[in-house]
Amino acid sequence: MLAGRAPLGAACCGRLLAAGLRPLLCGLSPCWVTVGRQYPAVGVGEPEKAKRVVRKEQRSSLVVRRFIACPQLARTVRRCLQGGTDHGPQPLLLELAPGPGILTQTLLDAGFRVVALESDSDFLTDLQSLENSLDGQLKVISGDFFKLDPLTKGALKPPAVSSDKLFETMGIAAVPWRADVPVKIFGIVPQQSERKRLWRLLFNMYECSSIYRYGRVELNLFISEKEYTVLTAKPGEPKIYQAFTVLAQLGYEIKLLHKEPWSSFATNLKNGGLAIPKTVQLPNDHLCLVQLTPQQNLFTGGLKPSNATTFIFMVKQSFAKPNSKLRDRLNSWSLDNSDRLLKALEIPKNAAMRNLYPEDYKRLFEALQNSDMFAETLFHDEVMASTRAMNVYI
Structure with a gap:
């Protein structure tokens, strides 16, 4: 004292x-x-x-x-x-x-x-x-x-x-x-x-x-x-x-x-x-x-502070319809090789978005970063709008 x-x-x-x-x-x-x-x-x-x-x-x-x-x-x-x-x-x-x-x-x-x-x-x-x-x-x-x-x-x-x-x-x-x-x-x-x-x-x-x-x-x-x-x-x-x-x-x-x-x-x-x-x-x-x-190991692999905002909105968009199938979501992102990608990640083809574990989302994002068919511009408008909303005075 x-x-x-x-x-x-x-x-x-x-x-x-x-x-x-x-x-x-x-x-x-x-x-x-x-x-x-x-x-x-x-x-x-x-x-x-x-x-x-x-x-x-x-x-x-x-x-x-x-x-x-x-x-x-x-x-x-x-x-x-x-x-x-x-x-x-x-x-x-x-x-x-x-x-x-x-x-x-x-x-x-x-x-x-x-x-x-x-x-x-x-x-x-x-x-x-x-x-x-x-x-x-x-x-x-x-x-x-x-x-x-x-x-x-x-x-x-x-x-x-x-x-x-x-x-x-x-x-x-x-x-x-x-x-x-x-x-x-x-x-x-x-x-x-x-x-x-x-x-x-x-x-x-x-x-x-x-x-x-x-x-x-x-x-x-x-x-x-x-x-x-x-x-x-x-x-x-x-x-x-x-x-x-x-x-x-x-x-x-x-x-x-x-x-x-x-x-x-x-x-x-x-x-x-x-x-x-x-x-x-x-x-x-x-x-x-x-x-x-x-987490000390958060920024290992393909996830970095520079692309983390894109990752956040990939996850947010995935939960817009949480009962939808992951394969359908990948197809909506113009990814032609979705079946091959899911097999490589050992994720079932019919897995719903709400059934994926947090680590699955990170592995999926890192794999998408290496795909020529995946474009971060898919999330650009939502990223910009929501980033502004998150930084306003609360």
Whole structure:
């Protein structure tokens, strides 16, 4: 533990409440009140500040934010991020939207070096105060990770931020793709446009752009159970085995670290609600902490960052009609020797697109790259349109 500082879950709860965050703490699981301490009530000396923060959070409720405000959950996440290494120096961690900083302090107490990326000015004030009390173990940056590297002309307007500027501030230099992970990232993916946000990260990873210009950056993200189910689906499973599934499983080593009920997280909703999205035929009772580590051998063979966008849209087009036969799809791409190609790849002639494994798609793409009959221009229009869509401000 840092000298002279109590854990934030105990020492700072009164300040959080005094700052007007009581509405954020509605709907918490019982762990908030069973950690062995009685937390003080709202301070009576700061009513105006409390009202101001509450009004601000209510105005911003169009974008639902979730926070780790439970000390027990913070300790669980810290253990997951440590990966079983409780002793010795901990790696540099980029924490996204830490909010009240409960997890931040827990990580600092465990020896992590933390860079906190926060866009809310009220949270920034407390985080910067904590930064000033330490000797370089915490760096606080104003910005929104999910508005990283927007395609805008001229200077970036807050909360947008440049990945180059972010990594320069963190002191992270680019390393070769096959090198060790240069930095770990932790965050909670907002539920609005959740799939689009995950798609954009996936695009960047395949193209080695944005944060992936610096190497195989490891993501540790809380995502909805619905998206985790799609992420880990198996070939042939109706509706949930998708192009997104294929590309994620091929590109990332996917590891489930923890599942936590939605009720364990604080929100910025003015009524204290959980805002759990409803789904059909899919479990969605938890948020899943998923570790996504880019595959070290992804760019072996014919797949390269320079042609990865074409590969992505080959897979996407294949799932436009997932029950169609692979042979028919190859014929639609003007490939005359499709039977010979499938035999060489040891893929059954009547295999449906939704029955192919992620590795099959990569082998198929690499074989097509060597075919004189295959033209990347088949996907050109879709590649250009969708690339623009993926890089817009979310």
